[in-house]
Amino acid sequence: MEIHTIVDPIRIRRAVLGFSGWPDAGKTIQQTFSELNKVLPCRAAAEWDLDGFWHTESSRPLISVRHGQIKSMDWPTYRFSLCNSPDAEPILVGMGPEPTIHWRPFARKFIRTLKGWGCEEIILLGSVYDEVFHDEILLTGIVNDSQGYNQVQALGCRQIEYTGPGAIHAVLMEYASKSQMRALSIWSHFPSYLNAPHELLIARLLHAIGTILDVEFKTDHLSQIWERRQKEIEELIENELELRQAMETQKEPGFFQPPVQPSAKVIEIDEFLRRRRERRADKE
Template identity: 20%
Template structure:
C-alpha cells in the first residue's frame, strides 16, 4: 500500500524534483529555508503528502493542537508535503520538504521515488547544509556531487567519496540511483560557531547554485539585505570575545589561501544540464 496521498495528478512541463528535510543535513535550516523561499515566491500548490503515520515517533515529534479562525480545534501532524510550481521556468518544479523521517527509511524513499515517477520528474536535486570550519565573513561555498560519472563530468560535479554513517538524503540517493532516476546533491557549509537558524547566507548560496546549475530562476538576490544584516549581527557578537576573534581570523586566512578553481559559467552549466536531460528523454 502506498504511503503517498495525492490531492491531484498534475500535468507538468519537464519537471524537476527538489528535496530537503529538516534535521541532520539542514544546518541553519538553509536547505529547508531554500525550499520555503521558492514556495513563498511563486504560486505553489500542494499536490501530495507522505502519510506520517509510518515514519515518525509521535512521542518525539508530537502533533500540535491548534484553534482555527472558526474556533474549531484541530490536530496538526508532522507533514512532508509536495508542492508544484508552474511558471515560465525552463522546468516546472516539484518541491518536497518536511521533517526528516525517523523510521522505515527504505519505505519512505520508495514513496519519494513514487512522487518523482508519477509527476514524470526528469531529475532530482537534493539540498543540504552541514556545519564546517569556515568563517561567516567569506562567501558560502556550495559543493555539488552526482553518483553518475557522466552527469558529474558534464556538470563539473564531484563524485561521492564519503564512507560512514549516512542520513535520509544518502539513503534517498541510493534509492533514486537504483530506480535509474538522475540525481544531484547540492550542499552548503555553515560556520560551526553560528550554526543555528536562520542562516540567510547559506540559503542564498544554495538558491544561487541551484539556479546556476538548472537555469531555473530563484530570485536569490532578494536575500542580499538579509545576508548583510546577518553578517553584521554575527560580526558584532564575535567582536565581544577575543578568543573567537582570533579563531575567526584564522579561518579567514585559511579561506583566503584556498586555491581558486576555474568553474564553468552559469550559462554553460545550465546549457549542459538541458542537453543532458534532452539526451535522457531521447533514450
C-alpha cells in the first residue's frame, strides 16, 4: 500500500522511529513515544497501511463491535508525526507494528520515503527482555559510523556482542547505510520478571533522545512514579520468600535475549500485587 501523506510537503532532517511487538518489551517504546508527544507539539504527518507486510498468524486487525454491529476496523498501520520544539528543528516521529513478512521490501520503501522527505539521520528505539534487575538501567547501542559510536558512548550505552534473532531495526540500518543515511539504534533492557511499566527506563530513553536532538525533556514526574513503584517492589521482595528466591536465582545481565514465557521461578509483579491486596481485604 502507498503511504498517505497528511502534511505536504514533509521536510525533515532527523527521524525518531520505533516499532511495537517483539522489539518493544514491556511496551517501553510505546510509552516513551507517548511521553514525547505530551512534551512536544506533534501533528499527524503520514500513514502507511502495512497491507502486504503482515500475516494473520502474528497480527490481526482490531475491530470494534457495538450492539452486534461492526463499527470500525483498525488495520496494522505505521504512523508518522511531525513534532516541533521551540529551541530545535522539527523532527519526524514514527511508530507502528513491526512487519512480520517481506522485511527487505519494507526497509527499501521505508528508507526511500525518508530520503524523499529530506531525512539524513534516523534514531531507532527498541526494548528487549533481559535477565536484569529492576534497579539496573541498561541501554545498549548499535551504530553504522564512528560518529554514532561516539554518541552512544557519551550516552553511557554499552556496545554489545550478539548472535541471535534480529529485529527490523537491523534491516533498516543496513538499507540506511546503503543510502548514505546515518543511523543508530538504542535499546533498553527490560527485566523479564517485571509485569509493570518501568518509568526510569522511559526517562533514560527520553534523556538519550533529547541529548542527540538537543531537546530537553522533563522527566521528574516519571522518576517520582518509579520511586513509588520501586518501593512497592522492594517491599514485595522483602516480604515474599518466593519472590526473593526468584530474584536471587536471576543470572548476571545478558544481552538481547528474546522474549520468553516466565519460568516457574520468575514471579510477575502484578500477581503479587493482586495477592497482597486480596490478603489485606481478607484481614479487613
